[in-house]
Amino acid sequence: MGHHNLRTVVRFEFLRTLKKKSFWITTLIVPVAIGIVFSLVSFSGASASKSVSAQQRAPISFAYLDESGLISDKLGKESGGTRVTDLQAAIDAVRTGSSDAFIYVPRSPAHDKVQVYGKDLGLFESGKYSAVATRMLAVAVKEKVNNPELTALAAGKVSFTETMFKDGKTSGGIYAVIAPLAFLGLFYLVILFLGNQILNSTVEEKENRVTEIVLTSVNPTSLIVGKILAILATGAVQMLTLGVPVAAGFMLLRGYAGIPDISLAALIPEPSAMMVGALVLAGGFILFAGALVALGSVMPTAKDANGMFGAIVITMFVPLYAVPLILSDPGSPVVKVFTYFPFSAPVTALLRNGLGSLSGGEAAVVIAELFILGAAAIALAVKLFRHGSIHYTSRVSLKSVLTKP
Structure with a gap:
């Protein structure tokens, strides 16, 4: 009799729950929500990547002062820059609005910060100045090294294959x-x-x-x-x-x-x-x-x-x-x-x-x-x-x- 009651209770409670609309709404809303969030994150990541890439390629007009000697005149011109010699005058020009942007590359950019000054174009658009400065320095380093393999290694672009063993067998x-x-x-x-x-x-x-x-x-x-x-x-x-x-x-x-x-x-x-x-x-x-x-x-x-x-x-x-x-x-x-x-x-x-x-x-x-x-x-x-x-x-x-x- 006890086993019969147990089966009856299990069947009754199980079917009663499955017949509730709230059960299926709660169950199905999770995978739907996960799918929506995943799609939004994927779309946002792709958009952010495109935005950064677009900022790096965006044609802008700027002045620059390079004390490191890395940036050649040709590279500076191709990037849309004009070489200047007066640091404070270039900063003042951006402040007064007569210049869109100014990039200052110190003597040792690996230790000292590269300074970027520009017209405020909003939270996201203003990032294109730093993006252009980064791309220009990366190209300058490649030109100096003149070795794609060394450049890739210096940038940390190294691929690995890892094989681990546990108790004499390959582990996952x-x-x-x-x-x-x-x-x-x-x-x-x-x-x-x-x-x-x-x-x-x-x-x-x-x-x-x-x-x-x-x-x-x-x-x-x-x-x-x-x-x-x-x-x-x-x-x-x-x-x-x-x-x-x-x-x-x-x-x-x-x-x-x-x-x-x-x-x-x-x-x-x-x-x-x-x-x-x-x-x-x-x-x-x-x-x-x-x-x-x-x-x-x-x-x-x-x-x-x-x-x-x-x-x-x-x-x-x-x-x-x-x-x-x-x-x-x-x-x-x-x-x-x-x-x-x-x-x-x-x-x-x-x-x-x-x-x-x-x-x-x-x-x-x-x-x-x-x-x-x-x-x-x-x-x-x-x-x-x-x-x-x-x-x-x-x-x-x-x-x-x-x-x-």
Whole structure:
């Protein structure tokens, strides 16, 4: 009978959620928003690049004083410049408006700043003076060196191929951490998307005054576990809705629109890292889901429950402030605390797992901790819901529930 009730609860909650327009609006608006933002950023980047290139090629009339001897008369003239000898007179000419711009190149431009004076043409257009000065100096250096290879090396235009080894095998390097770190992104998405829904899952029955009726036909444990499983199923639908377009876009646009052309073979991580990531993700979800359901069980209204959701979310983001320490010293006491403290453990462990600094022993402890505490949180949520089902207008006293048999 209990298993039958569990299936009924899962099916009912899952289908009820999928039938809500708000669910699909929330789910679909994210990939649409990501697509719009990506398009805008790509367009803005292309426009900015064209703007800088146009500024560098823009024909302008200016005066220049070159004490470095780098700029030849021919180069200065081709760039639109007129050589002058009086520094202060040239600056005054720009100030009074009789000259559009003046560029002063000091004796050692590598150590002293090149000074640019010009007529204010607005925040973006005024940048063309410095762009022309930069291009003119770059051409002057190329002419002096007269060696394209040395010029490219001096400018830092050097290509590398990197091959890293781990345990005698070629490792994926930076790309190998992408898949394990994807579990961290999934954890944030699941909690942020579904956390509020989990929190309010038990409050709806209390607000609708149907809790006693529900409990007469459904075991409290089956009800709570069924709600969590149904929400997890709806979360899987959301993840697929988000993940499939992203994966398809990556496959189709690799090497275009600023998306790196990464080999899929380079993205294949170690199986152990993927297994640890999946288990930590599952354990973290169970813990947070149990805690959220327990909080929802003691709250009389959804408004009161939503106020507690922010406190839970904060614990997820606190470990991000320790990212520099996690990267530089993963064995420090602070990182250890974040790794084993229940509500910061999922984020910290997933981050360290992706970066390769989480040992097998630490992973085993964290996974066991998350599943044990998650089960305890669900058991507490069941008890709180059973005793708090009739408290429609007041919060349930945790002390009074725990003292009851």
